[in-house]
Amino acid sequence: xxxxxxxxxxxxxxxxxxxxxxxxxxxxxxxLQTLVDRRRALxxxxxxxxxxALAACSTGTPSAASTGSATSSSTSASTSSASTTSAAxxxxxxxxxxxxDPDLVEAPDETAGPYPGDGSNGQNVLDDSGIxxxxxxxxxxxxxxxxxxxxxxxxxxxxxxxxxxxLVGAAVYVWHCDRDGNYSxxxxxxxxxxxxxxxxxxxxxxxxxxxxIFPACYAGRWPHIHFExxxxxSDATSSGPxxxxxxxxxxxxxxxxxxxxxxxxxxxxxxxxxxxxxDNVFGDDGGIHQLATMSGSASxxxxxxxxxxx
Numbered sequence: 011x012x013x014x015x016x017x018x019x020x021x022x023x024x025x026x027x028x029x030x031x032x033x034x035x036x037x038x039x040x041x042l043q044t045l046v047d048r049r050r051a052l053x054x055x056x057x058x059x060x061x062x063a064l065a066a067c068s069t070g071t072p073s074a075a076s077t078g079s080a081t082s083s084s085t086s087a088s089t090s091s092a093s094t095t096s097a098a099x100x101x102x103x104x105x106x107x108x109x110x111d112p113d114l115v116e117a118p119d120e121t122a123g124p125y126p127g128d129g130s131n132g133q134n135v136l137d138d139s140g141i142x143x144x145x146x147x148x149x150x151x152x153x154x155x156x157x158x159x160x161x162x163x164x165x166x167x168x169x170x171x172x173x174x175x176x177l178v179g180a181a182v183y184v185w186h187c188d189r190d191g192n193y194s195x196x197x198x199x200x201x202x203x204x205x206x207x208x209x210x211x212x213x214x215x216x217x218x219x220x221x222x223i224f225p226a227c228y229a230g231r232w233p234h235i236h237f238e239x240x241x242x243x244s245d246a247t248s249s250g251p252x253x254x255x256x257x258x259x260x261x262x263x264x265x266x267x268x269x270x271x272x273x274x275x276x277x278x279x280x281x282x283x284x285x286x287x288x289d290n291v292f293g294d295d296g297g298i299h300q301l302a303t304m305s306g307s308a309s310x311x312x313x314x315x316x317x318x319x320x
Contacts, residue, residue: 111169111174114169114171114174114317114319115171115299115318115319116171116318116319116320117254117256117299117300117318117319117320118256118295118299118300119254119255119256120255120256120257120291120300121255121257121291122236122238122255123236124196125185125193125195125196125197126185126236126238127185127194127195127196127204127207128183128238128249129249133195133196134249135195135204135207136183136209136246136247136248136249137247137248137249138150138151138204139151141207141208141209141247142208142209142210142211142243142246142247143208143209143210144208144210144219144220144221145208145220145221145222146184146205146206146207146208146220146221146222147205147206147221147222147223148205149194149203149204149205150204151204152202153202153203153204155203155205156205157188157189157203157205157206157222157223158188158189158223158273159188159189159223159224159225159273159274160189160223160224160268160271160274160308160311160312161221161222161223161224161310161311161312162221162222162223162224162225162311162312162313162314163219163220163221163222163311163312163313163314164184164219164220164222164235164258164313164314165217165218165219165313165314165315165316166182166184166217166218166237166258166315166316166317166318167212167215167216167217167218167315167316167317167318168180168182168212168216168217168218168239168318168320169216169317169318169319169320170319170320171319171320174319175216176212176214176215176216176217177212177216177320178212178213178214178216179211179212179242179243180211180212180216180218180239180240180241180242180253181209181210181211181212181218181239181240181241181242181243181245181246182209182210182212182218182237182238182239182240183207183208183209183237183238183240183246184207184208184218184220184222184235184236184237185206185207185208185235185236185237186206186222186225186234186235186236187206187225187226187228188200188205188206188223188225188226189223189224189225189226189273189274189277190226190276191226191227191228191229191276191277191280193206194206194207195207206222206223206225208220209243209246209247211242211243224260224268224274224312225260226274226276226277226280227265227269227277227280227281227284228277228280229280229283230283230284230290231284231289231290231291232259232260232284232285232286232289232291232292232297233259233260233265233277233281234257234258234259234260234291234292235257235258235260235314236255236257237255237256237257237258238252238253238254238255239252239253239254239255239318239320240252240253241253253320254318254320256300256318257291257292257300258300258302258314258316259286259289259292259297259300259301259302260301260302260304260314261301261302261304262281262286264304264312265277265281266281267307267308268308268312269281270308271308286301299318300316301316302314302315302316303315303316
């Protein structure tokens, strides 16, 4: 599978002295530039409703929803048996719902950043055998390295924005940095790894669940987890259309508790220099619609849960 065209090749990022910018600094600049570009695009397409956006997927545009999502929206009022059949066929389907939940909001579109591993910036892990998995702590393939850190379970629930129905059989791809702030496949210290990346199908409640570790706070960014939503697993693993690209923000109190434990020492100083309100991704609204609900403890591990509309 040919890689997707990168937004900005890594070799173009140099400082004023002609030296290559370090990974974390490069990520901040890249995120900011990409975010601005995406938000300009949103002003052009902001008038499209969910139905219109899903209908556009028939053109095959990579950033649009897939035809599977269009089927999902058009059949959201179908019977439970029809929903089960469609999910088994590998296509996301909205379960039957009554009326839309006024508290359900669309997840903001955000930058995938410079380290997506989806083929849009060089590396592509999504077509590798082994990427569909629940436990993403270890690398697979040529390496079996396991990322160390405070245990974290990530639960992302995906719902149809128009009906508030759970999208069953959709696919979620998540990725984030390790406790040292390195991204597998990209950062020099983790270039030979592919840990902390994985794809899961949503269950009958529309939830994709991952077993991971709590990510670091690296310089210039609030602690976060990246994700992409696809209509079905086969779309995720074949560079198919992306329904939604966004990020999960991790609450400050939880970050402070985790970063007081061994192995996260570098994150303490980095966290003190950033805030949700000044973050280049979450700063427009303080991450109000992307802030995970947390349970657990630093000693036993945490669960981060977020429900989004698409």
